[in-house]
Amino acid sequence: MAVEAILSTALEQIIKLTAPPVIRYLRPIWGGVDGDLEKLDRYLRQIRPLVEDAEERQLMEDNVKAWLMMLRDAAYDADDILDQANTHVLLIQRKAEFYGSLNSKVRDFFSLHHNPLLFQLQLGHKLKSINKRIDDVIEEMHKFDFKVADNNNNNNRPRRNRPQTHSYVPESEVIGRDEDKEQIVQMLIHDHFEEKVAVVSIVGMGGLGKTTLAQLICGDENVKNHFQLCIWVCVSDDFDVAKLAGNIIHTASGKFCDHTNMEVLQQDLRQVLGQKRYLLVLDDVWNEDHMKWDALRHLLVDGAEGSRILVTTRNENCSKIMGAKKYCLLQGLSEESSWALFERTAFTTSVSRQPKFLEIGKKIVNKCKGLPLAIQVMGSLMQSKIEESQWQAVLDNEIWDIPRATDKIRPELWLSYVNLPSEVKKCFAFCALFPKDSVIEVDMLVQFWIAHGFIPSQTGKDIDVEGHEIFSELIWRSLLQNDTDTSAGFTHYYRSDNSYFKRRVCKMHDLIHDLAQFVTGDECSTLPERNEFKKISKRTRHFILNPDVEYDMSDHPRVRTALPVGTNFTGLSKLKLLRVLKLDIEANVDELSPSIEYLHHLRYLGLSGTDIRELPESICMLVNLQTLNLNYCFRLSKLPMSIVYMNSLRHLHLSHCPELKSMPSGLSRLRCLKTLTKYIVSEKAGNKIGELKHWNLEGELGLYDLHEVKNADEAKEAIMSSRQNINSLSLSWGASVENAEQVLEALKPHAALKELSLYDYPGTQFSMWIRDRQQLQNLVMIKLKGCKGCEQLPPLEQLPYLEELTIHEMDGIKYIINNTTGDALSLFPALMSLSLYGMDNLEGWCVEEDRETAPPLFPCLDSLTISQCPKLTTMPPQIPTLKYLDIKDTYRGTQIKLMSKEKGFFKHLKSLESLTLIRCEELALLLEDKEETRPLSSSLRDLIIWDCSRFSLSAALHNLTSLESLQMTDLEELSSWPDEMLRDSESLRYLHLTSCKNLTGASSQGDCGPPFLEDLRVFYCDALIELPKCPTSLKSLYVDNCLSIKSLCSDMGHLTSLFQLKLSKCPKLESLPEGMRGLTSLQHLFIEDCLALKSFPEGLQQRLPTLKRLKISGCPKLERRCSLGGDYFHLVCSISERYIIRSPRRTLLALCL
Secondary structure, eight states: OOHHHHHHHHHHHHHHHTSHHHHHHHHHHHTTTHHHHHHHHHHHHHHHHHHHHHHHHTTTOHHHHHHHHHHHHHHHHHHHHHHHHHHHHHHHHHHHHHHOHHHHHHHHHHOTTTOHHHHHHHHHHHHHHHHHHHHHHHHHHTTTOOOOOOTTOGGGSOOOOOOOOOSOOOGGGOOSOHHHHHHHHHHHHTSOOSSSEEEEEEEOOTTSOHHHHHHHHHTOHHHHHHOSEEEEEEEETOOOHHHHHHHHHHHHHOOOOOOOOHHHHHHHHHHHHTTOOEEEEEEEEOOOOHHHHHHHHTTSTTSOTTEEEEEEESOHHHHHHTTOSEEEEOOOOOHHHHHHHHHHHHOOTTSOOOHHHHHHHHHHHHHTTTOHHHHHHHHHHHHTOOSHHHHHHHHHHTGGGOGGGOTTTHHHHHHHHHTSOHHHHHHHHHGGGSOTTOOEEHHHHHHHHHHTTOSOOOTTSOHHHHHHHHHHHHHHTTSSEEEOOOTTTTOGGGSSSSOOSOOOEEEOOHHHHHHHHHHHGGGEEESOOHHHHTTSOTTOOEEEOOTTSOEEGGGOTTOOEEEEEOTTEEOGGGOTTOOEEEEOTTSOEEEEOGGGGGOTTOOEEEOTTSOOOOOOGGGGGOTTOOEEEOTTOTTOOOOOGGGGGOTTOOEEEOTTOTTOOOOOTTGGGOTTOOEESOEEOBTTTTBOGGGGGGOOOOEEEEEEOGGGOOOHHHHHTTOGGGOTTEEEEEEEOSSOOTTHHHHHHHTOOOTTOOEEEEESOOOSSOOTTTSOTTTTTTOOEEEEESOTTOOSOOOGGGOTTOOEEEEESOTTOOEEESOOOSSOSSBSTTOOEEEEESOTTOOEEESSOOTTTSOOBOTTOOEEEEESOTTOOSOOOOOTTOOEEEEESOSOTHHHHHSOSSSOSSTTOTTOOEEEEESOHHHHHHTTOTTTTTTHHHHOOEEEEESOTTOOHHHHHHHOTTOOEEEEESOTTOOSOOHHHHTTOTTOOEEEEEOOTTOOOOOSSSBOSOTTOOEEEEESOTTOOBOOBOOTTOOEEEEESOTTOOBSOSOOTTOTTOOEEEEESOTTOOOOOSOGGGOTTOOEEEEESOTTOOOOOHHHHHHGGGOSEEEEESOHHHHHHHSTTSTTHHHHTTOSEEEOSOOOOEEETTTTO
């Protein structure tokens, strides 16, 4: 990792320790150790200027890398020692405040943990020891002749040996960039710019082919005909204005310019450009200095109208500094283009196109993730390998995981790293902790950086702001990538909570991840298996753990990061240096032991999604704690009174904690608080709404029990209109009060607000600011729930950026839109998601239902949910963009009879992919109509039908020919397996049957029907006795709460693709079928609460050692057989993720101390 940043952190600790307020506390024990502290300070300052040179040299010199690792470990240990001293001071202060100063002194003297004499001896010994280690490091350092980096003069820094680029590439050599080329050519030739000489940029990480694309553009006939002069200059990291001017002159005229006289250069440059329409390509620009760019730009303005400068850069910030009004953010190649590039490179005359070579080659290409440089390097490598075993060896060895092995990639990626400032290097390298392809929540990542001291604290600058600036820099440099797809949020170890809601997230490209792993070495460990864990270095400090694997951390006392911690985790009490701790959602923990207080160095504690009911009062002794995440702790009922003493706390996350009804008195004492997602107003507890004035809050804020606010003047004390950093605001009332409308008006937020939620608002009309389009113009999400007194909605249809609208339980509302007579081109122009629930009196969408003359409604709507709206008689508007439709207890009986049948209900939904109908029998019957479902036949992928007794599955399936997933619930008529009607459903991959109480399992043909089924789930089918024969394509089988089932099926040996088998709450299941030795793909086996199941058949016993995950719970006899000393233990002991004995709820730390 970036060692210079660790040294800086340690030096900051020394500065803290020598501050006058700290000296006052340490003076009685400081004698004898202050000299060692001064020596440590001197050593660190001596080494720090040389580290940058060492970090650059480590790639090529193994002995330098080994020295850096030795220095890194010593610097970490020095930081730990100094942090212990600073923490000791904070503990003395906290105990004096919490217990009283007199008692504190007596208690500290006799305490094993805080005895001052003992602390002096320990600190002195540790400082002497670390000084001896660093002395050895310095002695070793002298062998390398490191150079002092001159950070103030980039010209004196050694130049990287990046090859010079040029403007020519044969068009036939370039694959997969036609669309990108056309896009940029359009910008250069046809697009209008205000500037006479405009800048266009190509931005992307190293290895994506930016230079190649620029070469392709220069060779385009339209470009060559349009521009009178095409000039190519390779810039790299040397943005020397005089040198660049000389290179431009030389390229354009052939004239050499050896001098640096700027007057002569500008005259020559003006003469060369001579009012010509030119295209200047500045390739591989790294410059972020406005002044340097301005100096060069002024020399280039003599070109004719329409001249263009094309810049290629890895840094988005660089593009902005150079004033690029338009840019192309380059992505990886498509799968087809990636294979074409590899195929052309790898399959020469010496390598034949054998089927096995093609199969392995495609797997190698997939690992390159569309990166052209990586694909080309791997293709070139495979040219020399003519044996199948050689190809397989490359695939199995994962050569791309060793950055040094791929020489042509290494300089490109390494250059991105060595150009980072030291604090940015450390933040970047920490990302190696997260598994490849992880979706990482940005706010959480920044809080982790801060917890580890990676962000330098500068006077006058908020540390969170600085952390987000570092994140932005990593984005600009293409070392991290913004990501908008949060669908992968189920992997909760990298998220701050278990939500699926919108969060800003990022990802790291695999090849960049390799770079981060190389830099960190053995510092991070990700998802180690049981056997791997025993081999992990004792120097490893950051762990992402697998919650289902047993870990004993007793031998890793230096650990700083542990997430997520599950019930199989022991030795937590030994991790005294832990900075970041996050519990697994399924950790089965409902309380924390008071001994949590001994994790004194903890900065981040994540308990989100656990069953925690309350926290111990001793938690206040976590004197360094900055972030406490309790989001989605649904059972949390109280906060400790002592939390008001935790003055280091910056982020207190309390979203979705419904049982939390009150807050401790005096919460406003936490003056460092930046995040408070839930604040409960209480006159009695002293938590008035005016207490908010003490905090400069940001992000999400929820104000609850607003009925406690006396009047509008009191509400104004919260100064909500000035809180421009609050982007999400929730306002909730707990009782009906007369002053609600005045209070709501006084809580007018800043116009920058992005999300607004109102819960149980008792007023009869909304405030003026909610009806003001200008005030809410930046809103992207609105939720209105339980506002039963309001009879009209505000004009939300006018909001230009509103994407998500939720309206629940508003009995007074008859129409969504009350006025369509404005000048708007469309209504709800940006809305993508609309949810209506419990709207008892909703009759229609608009007061004026003449949609022929009204502006278009919902032009962008993607998802629509309508639930329990008994009076709604108008059809949804024609929404060709709609993909997801969910209707429950609506459009039933007389409702649908009142609707016009001429227009149809489904026939205009040409993009619909997912349809859910719950107790909407009349709508379900429409699926049997061929005309009605014609547009759905090619688009609909997912269908969910609940409690629609007259629904004919066979007729619907005949019409819905593209269906991939079918879920049926509460279909009483389904008595036998629907094999006949499913037999022709070749597209069906997922079949879920729930609560079909009359389903016995019998089928006419003996099989389940769909020929290519991959996932079968059967839940709560009480009469089911046996499963039918499943197709060989089946990958996952899940049977749950089927009370009568006695066997799965007669034979399962043919299911060679079955990957996962789950059996839960089947009390009569006595045995599993023979022939299970044929389950050659089985990796995951889960059996829970199947009391009658006593043993495994012989075939399954043979498969047990090959499993990756085994969970047996609530099956006493099986548990005994699989436990130590049992019949099956020798078969299951090697399974890396093994969970056998059902564990009761545990108190975290209680079993570890």
